[in-house]
Amino acid sequence: SAVISQKPSRDICQRGTSLTIQCQVDSQVTMMFWYRQQPGQSLTLIATANQGSEATYESGFVIDKFPISRPNLTFSTLTVSNMSPEDSSIYLCSVEGGGGALETQYFGPGTRLLVL
Amino acid sequence: SQQGEEDPQALSIQEGENATMNCSYKTSINNLQWYRQNSGRGLVHLILIRSNEREKHSGRLRVTLDTSKKSSSLLITASRAADTASYFCARHHPFQGGSEKLVFGKGTKLTVNP
Numbered sequence: 001s002a003v004i005s006q007k008p009s010r011d012i013c014q015r016g017t018s019l020t021i022q023c024q025v026d027s028q029v030t031m032m033f034w035y036r037q038q039p040g041q042s043l044t045l046i047a048t049a050n051q052g053s054e055a056t057y058e059s060g061f062v063i064d065k066f067p068i069s070r071p072n073l074t075f076s077t078l079t080v081s082n083m084s085p086e087d088s089s090i091y092l093c094s095v096e097g098g099g100g101a102l103e104t105q106y107f108g109p110g111t112r113l114l115v116l
Numbered sequence: 117s118q119q120g121e122e123d124p125q126a127l128s129i130q131e132g133e134n135a136t137m138n139c140s141y142k143t144s145i146n147n148l149q150w151y152r153q154n155s156g157r158g159l160v161h162l163i164l165i166r167s168n169e170r171e172k173h174s175g176r177l178r179v180t181l182d183t184s185k186k187s188s189s190l191l192i193t194a195s196r197a198a199d200t201a202s203y204f205c206a207r208h209h210p211f212q213g214g215s216e217k218l219v220f221g222k223g224t225k226l227t228v229n230p
Contacts, residue, residue: 109158
């Protein structure tokens with residue numbers, strides 16, 4: 001299994017500002033995923049990040065709002081831009097467990113964001 | 117919506133009892149996974165069940181899959197207070213380049229009372 005860390009673990013931000021969340025994996029992975037979990041809700045996929053290519057965004061999410069970097073096979077960042085209170089959520093990164101096509105997906109501990 | 121539906125949304129039982137959570141979906145699947153989440157923290161993978169499997173066990177967990185009914189269930193036997201968490205099913209959905217992504221259900225919040 002993969003060990004995933006995220007920074008920061010939580011933050012309180014003012015509206016209009018931006019926050020960059022980091023995700024570090026202890027092994028090289030091809031695909032990394034970013035999810036949002038709004039309070040009391042399930043997880044929604046924001047985008048998929050492959051190393052060396054542009055991230056692929058799900059419907060309802062755009063690059064200007066959630067820019068993603070994937071500089072190497074063990075690291076990715078998600079930026080939440082021009083934040084509003086509606087962005088208050090837990091943001092989680094995840095990776096495939098290997099073994100070819102998606103087998104098991106492992107998740108980081110999440111970043112809990114509160115926007116005032 | 118691609119999301120699956122889980123029921124019940126919330127379940128409260130006494131320690132030692134069994135807990136059953138169900139997950140339904142609308143389209144054909146390849147694999148389906150169950151996850152646990154404690155108090156809004158990261159997700160812990162529990163079990164993956166493939167479309168050609170009907171039942172899978174892991175310790176006190178039993179997962180069934182009925183592809184004809186497009187449903188899956190998670191049974192926790194002899195529950196403990198530490199099992200208190202939210203449980204999510206997630207089905208594999210075809211994605212770009214032959215890969216797959218996970219589509220999560222709405223989850224069941226389980227409370228096990230000591």
